[in-house]
Amino acid sequence: MGILLISDIRKHFGGHTVLDGIDMEIEEGKIYQLIGPNGSGKTTLINVISGMLKPDGGKIVFDGQDITTKGLYDTFNTGLVRTWQIPQPFRTLTTLENFVISSGDNSGESFLLAPLKSKWKDDEKKITDDALEIMEMVGLIKQKDTVSQNLSGGQQKLLELGRAMMSSAKMILMDEPIAGVNPTLAHEIFDKISKICKKQKITFLIVEHRLDIALQYADYIFAMNQGKIIAQGNPNDVIKHPEVVESYLGE
């Protein structure tokens, strides 16, 4: 069974239908991409799945739990984590510090456990070890002590990916992770995502506009237009689908 099951999701803004009955079934440990022309509803769908917006109809089940009406925070706690189109790290903290505070299980932050220093000392060591391992995976180990506001745009995207992994995400939602990133670094980011997906069995749903770069990294594509899924399947078939081709004309 899929890790994320979406059925008949609807969303209206005023009289305008933006999501018009979306169905999706997503299996664990694969990279899914959501494509479609501007205004087709991709960001709205990511907002609805992540709990930022409530749908007007339909159902969303993640990892066996009905999350349809859960907000951002509760959805995040089920292991479904969204990174933001514009990275929002803690700008004056280092990469390592940003990773450590993104960890969900630091008991030193708990009011009751804070005095039990021996307990959180162990946690802290484990969290730092995890942070170093994930930093290695996303390619930021050399920037461990760099204050995040001094990272390049592409490195900030990698920071965001690493922070999502630190939160023990089972599935990561990304909205245009390579927007504004040069092609070399964009390939590097997708290459990291591929490796993380395979090694950690994390599932990805990624909205992407730059098909020339992104498509080769997808296991499966959903193509949207005007609030509907108009085609889905393997990348080569989907981009040749007449409705998909037509929807991109005039962009």
Ligand SMILES: Nc1ncnc2c1ncn2[C@@H]1O[C@H](COP(=O)(O)OP(=O)(O)O)[C@@H](O)[C@H]1O
């Ligand atoms: N908060 C909102 N209020 C009203 N209309 C919105 C809102 N968010 C998005 N829309 C409209 O929904 C449509 C889909 O937008 P969006 O989901 O951002 O598309 P995409 O990410 O595919 O470019 C657009 O017509 C947009 O103007």
Ligand SMILES: [Mg+2]
């Ligand atoms: Mg968008």
